[in-house]
Amino acid sequence: MASTGIRDRVAIVGMGCTAFGEHWDKGVSDLLIESSTAAMTSAGVTREDIDAYWLGTMGSGTSGLTLSRALRLDNKPVTRLENFCATGSEALRNACYAVASGAYDMAMAIGVEKLKDSGFSGLVPTPVPGDGTGSDLTAPAAFSLLAPAYARRYGVDDAELKDVLARIASKNHHNGARNPRAQFRKEVSRETVCAAPLVAGALGVFDCSGVSDGSAAAIVVRAEDAHRYTDKPIYVKGLSFVAGPATGTSDPAYDYTTFPEVVASARDAYRQAGVTDPRRELALAEVHDCFTPTELVLMEDLGFADRGFGWKEVLAGTYELGGDLPVNPDGGLKAFGHPIGASGLRMMFECWLQLRHEAPPERRIASVDAGRTLALTHNLGGRPGECVSFVSVVGSEPSA
Amino acid sequence: MASSVGITGYGAYVPYWRLTRAAVAAALGTGGGKGTRAVASYDEDTTTLGVEAARVALRGRADEPGTLYFSTTDPAYADKSNATVVHAALRLGRDVLAVDFGGAVRSGIGALLAAAGAAAGGAAGLVVLADTRTGLPGGQDETAGGDAASALLLGRDTPGAPVLAELLAQASATAEFLDRWRVPGASASRVWEERFGEQAYLPLAHEAFAAALKDADLTPDQLDRVIVAGTHARAVRAFAARCGARRDALAPDLTDALGNPGTAQAGLLLADALDRAEPGQTIALVVLADGATATVWRATDALPAGRPAVGVADQVAAGNDTLPYASFLTWKGFLDREPPRRPDPAAPAAPPSLRSAAWKFGFVASKCTACGDVQLPPGRVCKKCAAVDEATPVALADTPAKIATFTVDRLAYTPSPPLVGVVVDFDGGGRTDCELTDSAGDVAIGQRVEMTFRRVVTAGNGIHNYFWKARPVRFTKER
Numbered sequence A: 001m002a003s004t005g006i007r008d009r010v011a012i013v014g015m016g017c018t019a020f021g022e023h024w025d026k027g028v029s030d031l032l033i034e035s036s037t038a039a040m041t042s043a044g045v046t047r048e049d050i051d052a053y054w055l056g057t058m059g060s061g062t063s064g065l066t067l068s069r070a071l072r073l074d075n076k077p078v079t080r081l082e083n084f085c086a087t088g089s090e091a092l093r094n095a096c097y098a099v100a101s102g103a104y105d106m107a108m109a110i111g112v113e114k115l116k117d118s119g120f121s122g123l124v125p126t127p128v129p130g131d132g133t134g135s136d137l138t139a140p141a142a143f144s145l146l147a148p149a150y151a152r153r154y155g156v157d158d159a160e161l162k163d164v165l166a167r168i169a170s171k172n173h174h175n176g177a178r179n180p181r182a183q184f185r186k187e188v189s190r191e192t193v194c195a196a197p198l199v200a201g202a203l204g205v206f207d208c209s210g211v212s213d214g215s216a217a218a219i220v221v222r223a224e225d226a227h228r229y230t231d232k233p234i235y236v237k238g239l240s241f242v243a244g245p246a247t248g249t250s251d252p253a254y255d256y257t258t259f260p261e262v263v264a265s266a267r268d269a270y271r272q273a274g275v276t277d278p279r280r281e282l283a284l285a286e287v288h289d290c291f292t293p294t295e296l297v298l299m300e301d302l303g304f305a306d307r308g309f310g311w312k313e314v315l316a317g318t319y320e321l322g323g324d325l326p327v328n329p330d331g332g333l334k335a336f337g338h339p340i341g342a343s344g345l346r347m348m349f350e351c352w353l354q355l356r357h358e359a360p361p362e363r364r365i366a367s368v369d370a371g372r373t374l375a376l377t378h379n380l381g382g383r384p385g386e387c388v389s390f391v392s393v394v395g396s397e398p399s400a
Numbered sequence B: 001m002a003s004s005v006g007i008t009g010y011g012a013y014v015p016y017w018r019l020t021r022a023a024v025a026a027a028l029g030t031g032g033g034k035g036t037r038a039v040a041s042y043d044e045d046t047t048t049l050g051v052e053a054a055r056v057a058l059r060g061r062a063d064e065p066g067t068l069y070f071s072t073t074d075p076a077y078a079d080k081s082n083a084t085v086v087h088a089a090l091r092l093g094r095d096v097l098a099v100d101f102g103g104a105v106r107s108g109i110g111a112l113l114a115a116a117g118a119a120a121g122g123a124a125g126l127v128v129l130a131d132t133r134t135g136l137p138g139g140q141d142e143t144a145g146g147d148a149a150s151a152l153l154l155g156r157d158t159p160g161a162p163v164l165a166e167l168l169a170q171a172s173a174t175a176e177f178l179d180r181w182r183v184p185g186a187s188a189s190r191v192w193e194e195r196f197g198e199q200a201y202l203p204l205a206h207e208a209f210a211a212a213l214k215d216a217d218l219t220p221d222q223l224d225r226v227i228v229a230g231t232h233a234r235a236v237r238a239f240a241a242r243c244g245a246r247r248d249a250l251a252p253d254l255t256d257a258l259g260n261p262g263t264a265q266a267g268l269l270l271a272d273a274l275d276r277a278e279p280g281q282t283i284a285l286v287v288l289a290d291g292a293t294a295t296v297w298r299a300t301d302a303l304p305a306g307r308p309a310v311g312v313a314d315q316v317a318a319g320n321d322t323l324p325y326a327s328f329l330t331w332k333g334f335l336d337r338e339p340p341r342r343p344d345p346a347a348p349a350a351p352p353s354l355r356s357a358a359w360k361f362g363f364v365a366s367k368c369t370a371c372g373d374v375q376l377p378p379g380r381v382c383k384k385c386a387a388v389d390e391a392t393p394v395a396l397a398d399t400p401a402k403i404a405t406f407t408v409d410r411l412a413y414t415p416s417p418p419l420v421g422v423v424v425d426f427d428g429g430g431r432t433d434c435e436l437t438d439s440a441g442d443v444a445i446g447q448r449v450e451m452t453f454r455r456v457v458t459a460g461n462g463i464h465n466y467f468w469k470a471r472p473v474r475f476t477k478e479r
Helices: A028-043 A065-071 A087-100 A139-144 A146-154 A158-176 A190-195 A223-228 A260-273 A292-301 A310-316 A332-336 A340-355 B021-028 B046-058 B083-089 B106-120 B140-144 B194-216 B233-242 B262-276 B312-317 B325-331 B350-355
Strands: A010-017 A052-056 A078-081 A106-114 A198-200 A213-222 A234-243 A282-286 A374-383 A386-395 B005-013 B017-020 B036-039 B067-072 B097-102 B125-131 B148-156 B165-174 B225-230 B282-288 B291-299 B364-368 B391-395 B401-409 B419-426 B431-436 B448-458 B464-472
Touching: A010 A028, A010 A087, A010 A223, A010 A340, A028 A065, A028 A106, A028 A213, A052 A065, A052 A087, A052 A340, A065 A078, A078 A087, A087 A106, A087 A213, A087 A234, A087 A340, A087 A374, A087 A386, A106 A340, A139 A146, A139 A198, A139 A292, A139 A374, A139 B401, A139 B419, A146 A158, A146 A292, A158 A190, A158 A292, A158 A310, A158 A332, A198 B401, A213 A223, A213 A340, A234 A260, A234 A340, A260 A292, A260 A374, A260 A386, A282 A340, A292 A310, A292 A332, A292 A374, A340 A374, A340 A386, B005 B046, B005 B106, B005 B262, B005 B312, B017 B021, B021 B140, B021 B325, B046 B067, B046 B083, B046 B125, B046 B148, B046 B262, B046 B448, B046 B464, B067 B083, B067 B106, B067 B262, B083 B097, B097 B106, B106 B125, B106 B148, B106 B165, B106 B262, B106 B282, B106 B291, B125 B262, B148 B262, B165 B194, B194 B233, B194 B282, B194 B291, B225 B233, B225 B262, B233 B282, B262 B282, B262 B312, B401 B431
Parallel strands: A052 A078, A052 A106, A282 A374, B067 B097, B067 B125, B225 B282, B431 B464
Antiparallel strands: A010 A213, A010 A234, A106 A213, A234 A386, A374 A386, B005 B148, B005 B165, B017 B036, B125 B148, B165 B291, B282 B291, B364 B391, B401 B419, B401 B448, B419 B431, B448 B464
């Protein structure tokens, strides 16, 4: 038994992504119509061409009717799914597998979330009837546990770590300022990041991703059909998703400096894609920077830095727009915003633009121009110790 | 009347927080006074106070009471029993009768005598007395009241559970008159003019006291310790002065430091007296509450070895008097503060709460018989070796732990922000994350903590969510 993957068997031939932000004037249907229309236009297809849909949303709708009603689809299969913050990526993974199986010729993966309609600060958990003994910690508090754990394990002092985290926030805001679709489009200095009011632990407001509304969509076909729709398809090289055993919060051996789920899913995705040295093979990575220490730990879990050296790479500028391996060139969750169901597909949208040389000049990355053709997207859902993780590798060239 | 029953175990619980009475005057320009009063934290109520007192009394004991009587004037629930919550938190057997006494301060001594009566018949009983007392801001009851709990085990003298203080005699006098009263649901009590109450109480107290002493074949001056309890401070003082006891026999009433914890006071002061008494000494307890009841006790040779690990004086000394008056008012429900922009906390649902009662109320985890791994919450599949249904229950409520890591959550919903979340490792294995309570703000990795039963929150539908939190270890003395 093995996770063999579907390397180069399907390709993305069209994508759409709304601006992320506070869309007081748009409902869930509006966002779905906007991103799906953009994706169809991009691929030059109409909804009659699409055989099946996978809709990812955590809490902005239930059942496939959320999409079929919005688009007035004519009795097409629509699967609504949810998998925490990997929801959008899960829509893509399932659509890809459906096409690869031969069951459908063309599928759409679409994600949407309207977080701002709740009126609350931060993310709001979906209430499931329970015994009331679960953790009351909010997401920033749970992820804030990473920072002191990392600092202790690798001998980084608190002030230095704060600077490292501020650089991550500042980098992503720098990138977001160059992205017209991003929720936050102003550069933010390290000083501003450090001076922000505290939310949890050492994390301030600028260490947290944006709460926003948005939608993104992708159209997937078999690789051999891809050139019917575009000259520059993006081939799916590997798709990995894992749900961890959720034992970290009750395991004294877990030290909050890694996400074993991410390590496992990255290993699986790299094997499917034939990637052996991600740091040098990838042109860019879109990772789940829900909070700044998450991005730091991910650099090591995804193999972009040796254990204990991620913070030095951050300080060296490795992951900046002009760096060796640009991470979150579109601004990431931090600056682009994080409408849960849409985020995974939003990440893929940046890969789509960058690998096709369609990113605007102000955030073009040198690695693509230098000939790298692979990109990675990553989502993490849950919290340290109990989470799900998704990793994809896509590329602009089919394997030789 | 010589009795073969008595106290076989006891304990008291004084919450960590104190309000300085001067803080009231500083804020309102009125009220106040000297000293401090004990304050139940925002996550405590009479049920949780009672659980903590009973845990002190039961700690390290192998025997189990046959009955549990829980008494308070400030019950967390009406219609629904609170004694069953205490019963569940103490992990008592299903065949243990757990019932509520309540309403009036007088019900406390009533519960004690009922348990003594049952004990004489052979049924060992646990009496848990708990109260949270306050009054309108600036008023006498606000500063004179206190929050605390006490627990007494009554039983026959047996080798496994020897009597620590034998009940020599008891007598009561009952009369109907208006001293203090409160309509159910009202936030404060009302009292009649105090000189009237003094006149009503004194003859009743003398009557009960004389009858009990006669039964015990003692004279007032022979008593080694005399405790006078009651919420009518003037009558209590007057009776203590005129009862005939030696001056040096009068027990301190702890009101300067703690205030008067109503229903719990009699048990609290008796526990304090037992903490200090020597074998053979006699103790009279006179309770003035809508009548008077006098009981006479004699400490036995078993007392020194049967004392709880944590005494009343230890807890009086360990209080933290930095509580701001605004926090006190908020916790007592007199200051309606702006909530965080977060959803109201969800109520625990009844069926899952029943299914996981051992965990939720008793903090019972699981231990894998195949590999020994301890798992919190308990699970049917071992997280380490994946054995299915090979786990045995393991009670961790009394197991100390150490903080592995922590964070301060300024976004979470809590009546007392910010919430401090800790990850704790239990001695002997097992980890969980939970809330840290009763912290003086000095949380640190490696800090020793112990578990405490708390009311996490009350949901909009009135359901109290009880569960366990960690608190810093403040008493290291072992029994």
